[in-house]
Amino acid sequence: MIAELDARGYALAPTRLDDAALAELSALFADWPSGCPGQRIDPARIKGLSFVRHMCAALGADFRPVRAILFDKQDGANWALAWHQDRTIEVAERRDTDGFGPWTVKQGRVHVAPPVSLLERMRTVRFHLDPVDADKAPLLVSPGSHRLGLIPEAAIGDVVARLGEAMCLADVGSVWFYHTLILHASARSRPGRHRRVLQIDLSADALPGGLRWGADGERRAS
Numbered sequence: 315m316i317a318e319l320d321a322r323g324y325a326l327a328p329t330r331l332d333d334a335a336l337a338e339l340s341a342l343f344a345d346w347p348s349g350c351p352g353q354r355i356d357p358a359r360i361k362g363l364s365f366v367r368h369m370c371a372a373l374g375a376d377f378r379p380v381r382a383i384l385f386d387k388q389d390g391a392n393w394a395l396a397w398h399q400d401r402t403i404e405v406a407e408r409r410d411t412d413g414f415g416p417w418t419v420k421q422g423r424v425h426v427a428p429p430v431s432l433l434e435r436m437r438t439v440r441f442h443l444d445p446v447d448a449d450k451a452p453l454l455v456s457p458g459s460h461r462l463g464l465i466p467e468a469a470i471g472d473v474v475a476r477l478g479e480a481m482c483l484a485d486v487g488s489v490w491f492y493h494t495l496i497l498h499a500s501a502r503s504r505p506g507r508h509r510r511v512l513q514i515d516l517s518a519d520a521l522p523g524g525l526r527w528g529a530d531g532e533r534r535a536s
Contacts (some may be wrong), residue, residue, distance in 0.1 A: 323457060323492060324455050324496060325490070325491050326489070326491075327489035327491065330486070331399070332487070336487055338364070343510055352385045355382045357379040357423070357514070358529055360512070360514065369439055370439075373437055379516060380436075380527045382514050382515075384510070384513075387508070388509070395501060396499055397497050397498070399498075402418065402427050402428075404423050404425050404527070406525075406526040407424060411521075430463050433494055435518065436515060437493060438492040438515050442510075443486065444508050448481065451483075453498045454480070454499045458495065460492075460497075475483040476518070
């Protein structure tokens with residue numbers, strides 16, 4: 315799986331979550347706000363979950379959760395996502411550091427664009443609570459695009475046309491791994507269905523210049 319992940323930029327884990335792990339995952343979506351498409355949550359909230367620890371260990375190299383987002387595409391919270399790269403990280407507070415910027419605040423959490431070398435070393439994992447077929451807005455990825463660094467927005471269409479696209483279908487409990495920089499997109503989901511996903515960004519790096527990952531301290535949106 316690791317070789318496939320590094321070569322293509324994405325890979326499906328060979329095993330799915332068991333019933334106990336699915337119960338833990340389902341509990342994260344309890345009391346979901348009506349019409350909410352996604353929620354950024356404290357990575358500390360999911361670090362202790364056994365299935366998260368197991369999947370981090372599968373990558374080796376001291377990977378750990380540094381950002382966590384819950385998604386639920388559903389009626390009233392259904393959206394399409396154009397081709398793009400994830401280019402920011404969540405930090406505990408703003409601390410100006412060479413190579414980091416611009417800064418943003420998303421749902422009260424401080425984010426910054428880091429050097430591309432940091433993003434290239436990161437991985438992303440998605441845990442699926444619901445099955446995802448072709449009509450349920452599966453994540454689309456462009457194989458090999460993770461090796462191209464930061465891709466100018468004007469060039470994204472040409473890159474996808476050249477490298478092609480792949481559809482990441484899922485069963486209940488499926489786990490997909492990605493290089494964080496891979497180009498990805500998704501369409502709107504068919505009405506009347508849920509697509510609940512826990513997405514976690516992973517890193518084995520410490521941040522320079524006194525910066526701290528959001529998972530390592532109380533955040534301050536200043």
